[in-house]
Amino acid sequence: MNREEHVTREELKARLIRPIARELADGAQDRVVAGGLEKLIQNLGQPFPEVGRLLAGYRQMDVETRKEQLKKALELLGGQVAESRPQRLEPPQAVPGTRSPALETVSFDTPVEALNLGPGGRKKLAELGIRALRDLLHHYPRRYEDRRTLQSIREVEDGAKATVVGKVLSRELVKTPRKGLQLVQVRFMDAWGWKFTGVWFNQPWVLKQMPEGASLVLSGRVQKRGGVTSLMVEYFEDEGGESLSTGRIVPVYPAKEGIGQAFLRRAAWRALEAFQTIPDPLEPYLKQASLMPLDRALRQAHFPSSEEQLEQALQRLKFDEFLLLELKVMIESGGSALLGRVFRVTPEMLERFRAALPFTLTGAQERVLSEILADMQSERQMARLVQGDVGSGKTAVAAAALFVAAQNGAQGALMAPTEILAKQHFENLTRYLYPLGVSVDLLVGSMSNGEKRSVLERLKSGQTQVVVGTHALIQDGVAFHDLGLAVIDEEHRFGVMQRRRLLGQRPDVLVMSATPIPRSLALTLYGDLEVSQIDELPPGRTPVRTKILTQKTRTQAYAFARQEIKKGHQVFVVTPMIEEGESEATAELAAATRLREELEILLPDVRIDLLHGKMKAEEKDAVMERFKQGAFDLLVSTTVIEVGVDIPQATVMIIENAERFGLAQLHQLRGRVGRGGLESYCVLIAGETSKRTLERLRVIEESTDGFYIAEQDLRLRGPGELRGTRQSGMPDLRLGDLASDQAIIEQSRALAKAILEADPYLEQPEHALLKRELQARAEAIGFREVI
Structure with missing residues (x-):
């Protein structure tokens, strides 16, 4: 027997062991293999006639007989029958015989080297910032693919998308008559013995990743022409040694070039296997907060057994993220349970x-x-945030x-x-x-x-x-x-x-x-403050009328401004502030000066002044005071005009390159006019007019509700972009979403407060794990210190 035949036989054996082991783990229900287990044995089992005889008539057998025959088949093929561990809710079984034993002394702080991930394993993980088991277990998948019942390529209809497993038979690079178009064509055979061609356009590098005999998972659109089946490949990966890439809901992790998904799945699997049971910092509160235990949540987050279990696991892990954030803010503030004075109110x-x-x-x-x-x-010290729109x-x-x-x-x-x-x-x-x-x-x-x-x-x-x-x-x-x-x-x-x-x-x-921010963001940015919202304007306030213009129609804004100035009114013109830094500050000043000079030519009869970022605070105050007294008509500003300053005669706000501001910021700027009861206007000049930009700006044009606008800003831009939060240590949440997780935030915050009321500095023994987790994740979580 030559080496090639030997490899093929060994691979066929591995191909049989995996589905038979999964079928046994699934309770012998004959649902692991599309078309039934017998069909697979007929296709792949020819070199193993004794296995074929054991499983002949499988569909007609009762469940207990099936289990006995499956165990015998595995023994014949040299696979090990997995023992069940009833105390532990685990992901579906990997290849029998590959499980790592639980390490004797293991904790979240154990370095990843302990997992024996092969040469270069530690270095690959370090590139992703993963050094300890904690980092690895919190390196969550960015998405999941359902590969529980991978089809045979034969069963997929023409034009449909599919994910299949194929073994490389041959490969070639084809240069086409069309100039510059190269095709990579790889011949595959699926687990049922059906052949098909994988096609890649202009990706010659793919050839290096296709050694003959390799087993790959491929996703793409199927094309059937005259008996020839092709797969236009959109995504592929090496199936790897362990069966973590097929037959399950498969995790797809954030990665870098040269770090494969099969490696990351194996690393996550080994990390989970290292623990007999993952210790839970919230064990005393599981029932009270209706939480899934952390052990099950982490196992299900990496290797889900069902969509429902995955959903519950992610809820638990989001809860932990927000809880640790709230605890950090409350402890740092020192205001978690302070006694204040008691006032009498009649x-x-x-x-x-x-x-x-x-x-x-x-x-x-x-x-x-x-x-x-x-x-x-x-008797507790009041610590309350009151937020509400201008006015x-x-x-x-x-x-x-x-x-x-x-x-x-x-x-x-x-x-x-x-x-x-x-x-x-x-x-x-x-x-x-x-x-x-x-x-x-x-x-x-x-x-x-x-x-x-x-x-x-x-x-x-x-x-x-x-x-x-x-x-x-x-x-x-x-x-x-x-x-x-x-x-x-x-x-x-x-x-x-x-x-x-x-x-x-x-x-x-x-x-x-006066900067309305969504309640969910307020609860995390100001974790130790109770939040109150004044979400109603006094009667009789006339809303500021808002209009979007483009660069083409920009001069209309200034023609309108001149009319208002003739009535004795005043005008703000704001241009976006460039990010801080010495050279940028100079560039910002130059841009503002240019705009002022342009407007002096455009509006020769208008008195114009300038407010910019390089001025000292008292200089800015003096300019605003002169504007308030009516010493000039139009103010060009590069900075956000001081919140809350009333210029009663100001009726027009023109914002250049409005798309560079957040929605909440635009709403703030609009609030500078209309303070004296006069009909007022805000003109947004869009520097670029993509569909997405105009959709964002229309939120301002159509709404005057600061809280609604702030919610939309959060949804469209994310917390890191909102004004002031980038500098505040707001975390990049891995799972949590401030725009949609308000209920989890409220629940985690209530538990954080209860924990700290009983134990302000987490010194009690039952909080030791929680305290360690807080210390370890503090840098990743980030926090904002308030009061």
């Missing part, structure tokens, strides 16, 4: 406040106010909370990111609170030393009940008599240490943001 207090307002609170404002007051009355009335709600604090003899502070915004808040709070007898003071950097000194004295003595300020509130020398409530506006603009200085006395904390 109906009379609220009636007095409402009666003094020049308007009626909306339903959304009332709902959010009741959430805030419930926090203030509890939704966050300041009025904050004023009510500051009034309650004052009525309890405590002081309140409101910190804003810029002087102009601080002054605006000061004016509003004075209007709301002064008639109620509450003293309000302002503390900003531009005040004279004498003014600052007298404010500091009033603060220290308790004469000042509410102070509004910028960073000046956290400078040395600022001492409160009794700070009970801190309100922080546009929180993401301050550094963590800056905020902590204000919060030294452990006041209740209210964070306000």
Whole structure:
């Protein structure tokens, strides 16, 4: 017998062992092989007549007889009969006899070398950032292919897509008469003995991966012409030594060139086999949270036994991702279970406040106010985020909370990111609170030393009940008599240490943001904050009318702007900010200056000024103050115009290259106009007009609901692109999806809070595994420190 015949016989034997072993593992139901097991034996079993005799008439046998005959057939072929392990829910069996025994001392921290993955195995995994078993088991498949019943090529209809297994018989590179077109043609035989040709266009490199005798899994479209069957191959892989690539729902992993799927499946399989049972950090909470055990979840995520099991496994693994993220944020913030002060709230207090307002609170404002007051009355320190669109009335709600604090003899502070915004808040709070007898003071950097000194004295003595300020509130020398409530506006603009200085006395904390972000994102970005949404605008506010223009019709926008300026109104023009960096900042300034010069030619009778990223904060404030006073008509800006600054006469917002902004950001910019009750307009100029770009921009054109727009932004762009989140340590979630997993986020957050209330720093023995997992995955998870 020559070597080639010997190889063929051994391969045929392997081809028989796999389906027979799977048939036995499947309970001898005769459903593993398309067309039945007997058909396979007739095709492949000729060199093994004794096996053919054992399994003749298989379909008519009862199940127990089938099992006996299958075991005998495996013994004859030299395959081992797999023993069942009832305690463990495993993926379908691999090739009998290939299972690695569970390692004696193994943990998630065990290096991958322990798995004996052959020469170069460790290096391949290191290229994917995989060094320990934890990394390997959390290297989840990016998709799955259902290969449970691979067909014979003969059964596939012409024009249909199929995945088949084929053995390479011969191969050639064909140069066609058409210039530059090369065909790779490989002759295959499937498991039933039917022959077909695999075809690749202009991919000569494929030949090197097709040694004769190799067994491959191929996917593509089948073509049948005059008795000749071809497969136009779209995807192929080496089936590998272990049967992990056929006869099951097969994982397809993220990989790099030179790292095959068969290798990654084998690595994942070996990692799972190394554990008798994978330890579960959430074991004490499985029943309470209705979670699949981690052991089963990881086995099913890599080698699913059914679609249902896979779905449940992914739910569990997503839950873990969000839980670890929430725990990280809560522990880092130190605010997981802190005691605060208890404020007394009476109906009379609220009636007095409402009666003094020049308007009626909306339903959304009332709902959010009741959430805030419930926090203030509890003994836990309040840590709440109130988010709502520009003009939704966050300041009025904050004023009510500051009034309650004052009525309890405590002081309140409101910190804003810029002087102009601080002054605006000061004016509003004075209007709301002064008639109620509450003293309000302002503390900003531009005040004279004498003014600052007298404010500091009033603060220290308790004469000042509410102070509004910028960073000046956290400078040395600022001492409160009794700070009970801190309100922080546009929180993401301050550094963590800056905020902590204000919060030294452990006041209740209210964070306000006019950047609506989806609740799911808010719960993860601000994990330790309760989230309230003011999702209703006060009656009588006229929505800003929005229109999309292209470069061709761009001049219409400026002709319209000139008309508005003639009426005594003002105009914003915003151009996208280039990513930060010295050379980029210079380029940004040059681009803005060019735009200003262009507009000075286009609009010679219009007074124009410029706001750009290289200006100091006080310079920006001065420009905005001059704009507010009407010193010029049109402002060209490269930076996002300060959130919340009111320019009552501004009625037009023109945004150049609008597609470069996120939807939420465009909505924010649009909110800069229409603040004085005048009919206002926003013009989006699209620099490029692809179908996808226009679809995105139409969301802004058609909706004025900031929360709906933020949801669409998250769906279309993902969390990493949303404003401010890239710098915030927002994780690249492997499985979780902020746009669709809100229910899992809410559930994981509730469990995180419960765990930390009982054990704030995870020091109890039952949380040791959870703490280790948190430490190990901290870098991968990322976090945002708030308060």
